Amino acid sequence: MLLAKTLLSSTFRLALIAIAAFGLIVAAIMAYVYFGTIAYVQSRVGDAGDREAFTGMIGLAVIAVAVLLLVLAGLAAVLVTRRTVGRIEEINATSQAIMLSGLDRRIPLRGSHDEWDRVAENLNQMLDRIETLMGEVKQVSDNVAHDLRTPLTRMRGRLEKAYHAPRNSEVDAVLIGDTIADLDSVLGMFASITRISEIETRARRSAFRALDLAEIAGEVVELYDAAAEQVTTHLSLGGDRKVSVTGDRDLLFDAIANLVDNAIKHGRAGGLVTVTCRSAGGGAVITIADDGPGIPADQRDHVFKRFYRLEQSRYTPGNGLGLSLVAAVAGLHGAEIALHDNAPGLTVRLSFPTTSAQ
Numbered sequence: 001m002l003l004a005k006t007l008l009s010s011t012f013r014l015a016l017i018a019i020a021a022f023g024l025i026v027a028a029i030m031a032y033v034y035f036g037t038i039a040y041v042q043s044r045v046g047d048a049g050d051r052e053a054f055t056g057m058i059g060l061a062v063i064a065v066a067v068l069l070l071v072l073a074g075l076a077a078v079l080v081t082r083r084t085v086g087r088i089e090e091i092n093a094t095s096q097a098i099m100l101s102g103l104d105r106r107i108p109l110r111g112s113h114d115e116w117d118r119v120a121e122n123l124n125q126m127l128d129r130i131e132t133l134m135g136e137v138k139q140v141s142d143n144v145a146h147d148l149r150t151p152l153t154r155m156r157g158r159l160e161k162a163y164h165a166p167r168n169s170e171v172d173a174v175l176i177g178d179t180i181a182d183l184d185s186v187l188g189m190f191a192s193i194t195r196i197s198e199i200e201t202r203a204r205r206s207a208f209r210a211l212d213l214a215e216i217a218g219e220v221v222e223l224y225d226a227a228a229e230q231v232t233t234h235l236s237l238g239g240d241r242k243v244s245v246t247g248d249r250d251l252l253f254d255a256i257a258n259l260v261d262n263a264i265k266h267g268r269a270g271g272l273v274t275v276t277c278r279s280a281g282g283g284a285v286i287t288i289a290d291d292g293p294g295i296p297a298d299q300r301d302h303v304f305k306r307f308y309r310l311e312q313s314r315y316t317p318g319n320g321l322g323l324s325l326v327a328a329v330a331g332l333h334g335a336e337i338a339l340h341d342n343a344p345g346l347t348v349r350l351s352f353p354t355t356s357a358q
Helices: 002-008 010-045 051-101 115-164 169-200 213-230 249-266 322-332
Strands: 209-212 234-239 244-247 272-280 283-290 336-341 346-352
Touching: 010 051, 051 115, 115 169, 169 322, 209 213, 209 249, 213 234, 213 249, 213 272, 213 283, 244 249, 244 283, 249 272, 249 283, 249 322, 249 346, 322 336
Parallel strands: 234 272
Antiparallel strands: 209 244, 272 283, 283 346, 336 346
16 A cells, blocks of 8 residues: 555655656766777777677676666665655644544654654644643633623623612612623723733834833832732832833833732732842843742743633632733743742742843
8 A cells, every 4th residue: 555655656756757867867878988988999909809799798788787777766766755655644644633533643753863753743842732722722711701601690690680670770770880890890801811912912012112110110019009008018119229121111010010919919918028120231120029828839830821810719809811911011022021939929020131122
């Protein structure tokens, strides 16, 4: 079966064309050698001796060499084409199995570390990436469905109750207000998704300009000071007085605000939240540290995914988009974001390079 596919393959036809071209060149060289030899012998010995026997022997040798070259070339073409077709068939078979059964199949490697093994490795890595992305899409879909179900169910319950109850202006006003609040929550979720997508497509770089990161951080600290006092958390700002960075002021403000808000909400009640801005190596660094429970090390790579929440029951307020927004803003500005253990608590570090805003 494989031999038949080999002989019918386009690769084999190309190999035959190459062999034919090579054969023409070899034939021309051999004809030149043959006639040159005959001419040389005739010029040296004339018509004396058994010239016809010598000529026949030379001709036979040339024919034998031509046949041998033809056989070797054909055999090489079949072997090389068979190997190529075999690897292609493995890729085709795996592709068909993936289409029929799912993304759990991978192209087998032969351990030869040749170009075909490298192609198979790259395709397998691509399949791994696709499988990961599909899993994330499924997880995001499940989380969106869960987060939308609660407010929509509440709204439907209120409207159904109001539909069967007699009209009461005060009750109706409360119902309308609660329903609007739930709708605002749902619309806010979709607005956040749209904004993250806009940032990730780098559609807002036109708003970049020279900024003072310390000034922006100071405004965020001032904004959240009252919220921190409500849970008896001490919120402070430290570091350099002026830290230059180029970027989008609104996006940087929102990113820092999200980090400070998370530190206050998830930190220890009556604890400490510290925001520090410093210039470093021509760039800028801002850290937000708290002394709360922190984030487990095995989950730190996941918290920047959309709708990902450490609290899996998803009954606490929030939608898991805050850190996704922070990651998108960091990516837009070329900044590196890292989570570190604050022992106790968590330290979030944003490092802006000198080229982040260019």
